[in-house]
Amino acid sequence: MASWFSQLSSTVSNVTGLGTTVESIKSVGETVTDGQYYSKLTENDLDWTLASGSSTENQVFYVTTRTGGFAFVQLIHSNIGIWNPTISFTCRFYDPTTNTNVFKNINMSNFELSDDRRSVKTDHFNITLDPTQQTYKVQITHPDLVVSLDFSRIDKGFKVGEGRTYLGGDQGSAAGFVSHKFWPRAQAKGTFIVDKQLHDIEGDGMFIHAIQGMQPQLIASNWNFVNFHAPEAALSMMQFQTTKQYGSVNINQGSLVLHDKLICVSVDNHVELLDLQKDEETEYDIPQRIKLTWKGKTIKEDGKEEEEPKDVQVEMIVTVKNLVDKIDVLAEIPWFLKKLVQTFVVKPYIYQWLDKATATITVGDETVQVEGNCFQELVFVSGF
8 A cells, every 4th residue: 555655646746746847848839840830741640659658549530510519539549558458439429409418438449450550440430541541431330329420631631840749858858748630621421320319410520630648647737629610711729738747838739721721730829718717516717708819820832932921810709608518537437536536646527618609810911700610628637
């Protein structure tokens, strides 16, 4: 018991930064060498790496439906370096027109990669990427859930610089890293069978391939994710705040798709949580409004290097009214262990909203306003 408590105390120190010096990081924006934050995806960027040691890798497919609903499916491979990897999938299906709001989290045992490492077969969840890397086909066959989804990229995907933030050093010396690759706009079409009810869906998609190359609670104290779609535009933003051990630094990356063309990838973006109110259940301060800003330059087009990039600015203030879910990540572990983990280590909760919002987009001298649906996810990893 003494050695176990010592290990727990060490973990607390790592999470909070108490008793440690601040370690260096190299943010994803600092991996850029040519001043352009946009980097095209290479043919191997969407490969599953299944890195050894403490790492978690996932692919997630988001769909904002034409009827004002929202869905996502996510396949997760988690390897903590001691036991066998944990394979699981999560799914959210929300349709206000049929009063359907379901979240599934299902564990599996098998994980088989294709020869090119871009497609996966599991017990219940298959992901297939076509040879042109333009379309994913996602299929889930489980007693609780059946999904068939075609997910086709619109214009191009991206990463920022190398696509990685390094924690505790640079590429050669870092203790860990965080990696993200994006398709910011896709066409999504398919079916969900939830609780024996068939739902046809069609809408705007977003795809992310993410890797956390160390234990999640050592990376960030909180995350913000924004996925906005309107007929004319799509906006994405992902921000995480590093733990105190890594300086409590906000790492942000975002994008703007306008008229089905990726025109801006930026890192000078900000999330401001407004009108905070304490949630007595979780003891976290929850915003009633969220102000989001993007600032960057248009992407240089091939063959048009002589053209000067234009300034891009976007502002959107979202009143978060429609809480789709509040997820206690530790809900499934025993109560006494959950309380111990919450007290000494982490207290992870996920808040998810889907609301109407209006974005003001300025590119050069031209300004437009677009109205769409904004999915936002606020993740609290620890209370420190």
